Amino acid sequence: MRRALTVLLLAALAAAVWTTAGSGARNASAPTSVTISNEQGTTWTCNFNPFNPSVEFLSFGPVYEDLVYQNLLQSGKATPWLASAYAWGKGNKTLTFTIRSGVKWSDGQPFTAADVVFTFQLIKKYPAADLNSAWSVLSSVVQKGSNQVVFTFKTAAVPYFYYVAGQTPIVAKHIWSKIKDPVTYKDTKPIGTGGFEMSSCSPQVIKYTKNSSYWQKGLPKIDTVYYPAYTSNDPANQDLASGKAQWGSQFIPNIKGYYVSKSPDNHYWFPPVENVAIFINLKDPILSNVAVRKAMAYAIDRSRVAQIGEYGYQPAANQTGIVTPTFSSWMKPGLDKVFGYDPQKAISILNAAGFKQKGGVFYTPSGKALSFSMVNIGGYSDWVASAQIVAQELKAIGIKVTAENLSSTTYDSDVYNGHYQLAYDGNEAYGPSPYYELRNELYSKASAPIGKLAPSNWERYSNATVDKLIGEYASTTSLAKQKAIVWGLEEAMVRDVPIIPVTEGVDWYQYNTKSLTGWVTQQNPYAQPAAYAIPDWGIVALHLAPKG
Numbered sequence: 001m002r003r004a005l006t007v008l009l010l011a012a013l014a015a016a017v018w019t020t021a022g023s024g025a026r027n028a029s030a031p032t033s034v035t036i037s038n039e040q041g042t043t044w045t046c047n048f049n050p051f052n053p054s055v056e057f058l059s060f061g062p063v064y065e066d067l068v069y070q071n072l073l074q075s076g077k078a079t080p081w082l083a084s085a086y087a088w089g090k091g092n093k094t095l096t097f098t099i100r101s102g103v104k105w106s107d108g109q110p111f112t113a114a115d116v117v118f119t120f121q122l123i124k125k126y127p128a129a130d131l132n133s134a135w136s137v138l139s140s141v142v143q144k145g146s147n148q149v150v151f152t153f154k155t156a157a158v159p160y161f162y163y164v165a166g167q168t169p170i171v172a173k174h175i176w177s178k179i180k181d182p183v184t185y186k187d188t189k190p191i192g193t194g195g196f197e198m199s200s201c202s203p204q205v206i207k208y209t210k211n212s213s214y215w216q217k218g219l220p221k222i223d224t225v226y227y228p229a230y231t232s233n234d235p236a237n238q239d240l241a242s243g244k245a246q247w248g249s250q251f252i253p254n255i256k257g258y259y260v261s262k263s264p265d266n267h268y269w270f271p272p273v274e275n276v277a278i279f280i281n282l283k284d285p286i287l288s289n290v291a292v293r294k295a296m297a298y299a300i301d302r303s304r305v306a307q308i309g310e311y312g313y314q315p316a317a318n319q320t321g322i323v324t325p326t327f328s329s330w331m332k333p334g335l336d337k338v339f340g341y342d343p344q345k346a347i348s349i350l351n352a353a354g355f356k357q358k359g360g361v362f363y364t365p366s367g368k369a370l371s372f373s374m375v376n377i378g379g380y381s382d383w384v385a386s387a388q389i390v391a392q393e394l395k396a397i398g399i400k401v402t403a404e405n406l407s408s409t410t411y412d413s414d415v416y417n418g419h420y421q422l423a424y425d426g427n428e429a430y431g432p433s434p435y436y437e438l439r440n441e442l443y444s445k446a447s448a449p450i451g452k453l454a455p456s457n458w459e460r461y462s463n464a465t466v467d468k469l470i471g472e473y474a475s476t477t478s479l480a481k482q483k484a485i486v487w488g489l490e491e492a493m494v495r496d497v498p499i500i501p502v503t504e505g506v507d508w509y510q511y512n513t514k515s516l517t518g519w520v521t522q523q524n525p526y527a528q529p530a531a532y533a534i535p536d537w538g539i540v541a542l543h544l545a546p547k548g
Helices: 023-027 113-125 158-166 235-241 290-299 302-309 343-352 379-393 408-415 434-442 464-474 481-495 537-543
Strands: 035-036 070-073 077-080 083-089 094-099 138-144 148-153 196-201 205-210 224-228 266-268 272-280 357-358 361-363 371-377 400-404 422-426 499-506 510-514
Touching: 035 235, 070 094, 070 158, 077 083, 094 113, 094 158, 113 138, 158 434, 272 290, 272 379, 290 343, 290 379, 290 499, 302 379, 302 499, 343 357, 371 379, 371 408, 379 400, 379 422, 379 499, 400 408, 408 422, 408 481, 434 464, 434 481, 464 481
Parallel strands: 035 224, 371 400, 371 422
Antiparallel strands: 070 077, 083 094, 094 148, 138 148, 196 205, 205 224, 266 510, 272 422, 272 499, 357 361
16 A cells, blocks of 8 residues: 655545544543554544455454464564465465454454365455455465365465465355355454454445454453544644544654653554566667666765655665565675665766767667656655655766656556556565565566556566566575575666665654553564554554553
């Protein structure tokens, strides 16, 4: 989910959103409840369908659960959830889950292995509900005995454990088998196995209440979660600063002055989870020259972009594509230092490659200027500001860049179809290891020719050795082998510069400790802390407890 730093204009409705939320507003500060502030720019439709990508975050985690929880902030640490155990077999082509006993759906019906099989058969029958394309790698899902489910893959597919086990919400067969179309179904009264039930919903606020028969004894420790609908940042930020809302997941300008200074109980942490980068169209006749790309990588002061364009909230990235400190253990020593800010080196690279400077701009031997357009999403004010800084720094070494701020629809069409030269964008394909983002950027089989939609690898990078490494990762569960493979991908990022990571995108997270304990902290990163992270925010809600 893209999280821009755009501060939207105050909408008239938003001013009344939480103040008119009824009894929820009166109880918002009670120590047995938590109120979330996560500006969505719209009111609630009261749709809780976990197979609808626009609303799945409202139910996947607190209401619907997965088989195994994987924590990105702890390098994919796996915790058995609705499955009590799992095992790979047959050369990592089969995955067998032992389904947890004693779990009940919130309507009192028993949860069984049949529900798991049904869920995966359902998303096979309705591909639009298969949000992670699980059936692109699966060949069958069958029940074995009374409490096991066997997943068989077309080929070794270890990375898909994350999507199959950790990113697929399990639904009840006795409910969903009666639904005509699970894709369009609104699911206004979701029945799940999670720690909370959706108690009530209006356009202004959703109320979740404790599932008293939850399978994890003693949990949840709080009774109620309130999720107001904020249509702009201003009222959402005001509620956070005042303590009216205790759990935030959004941008706050001048966070120390506006939020932290208001109370010693107000805290924040923005853990990095992905890269924001310059995607380079490698089919462009000039940009296909690696010397040009290397010069650009040396010319950009990533720290300056992070400080000015991103308000210092997002750290500078590095050329390997490894997000630090989140995935520091995956970094090949020294590689992150290769492309430090060095404009003079950038100029020397262009000179050595035969480019000639005239009037402050470099030209190819045939007389074509190193002049490019860089598309951006105009509504994302932080990216617009960051892209302008990048353009200034490239101009300083003789590369002219003109920013083009587009609508998101036009931008996506142009970038996915390869009709661009440079693009400023976030990757949005992160997972429990750096492999997921690097694969999204480098795997040639996931790209497409210019003029055809590329679901990933928008720069159209192609390298047989890199493709082979990506394939090898999919066949091993050995952490040592996986790290060695990722090192190879990092080397390709530094050697070929297919894209230029600039800053690291973060999870937005603010929290108030006046009445509640159990928050995610930098010292205890037990889950992704943002209230839009799935299924993580359900994990966080389970950890919260009244203070004292």
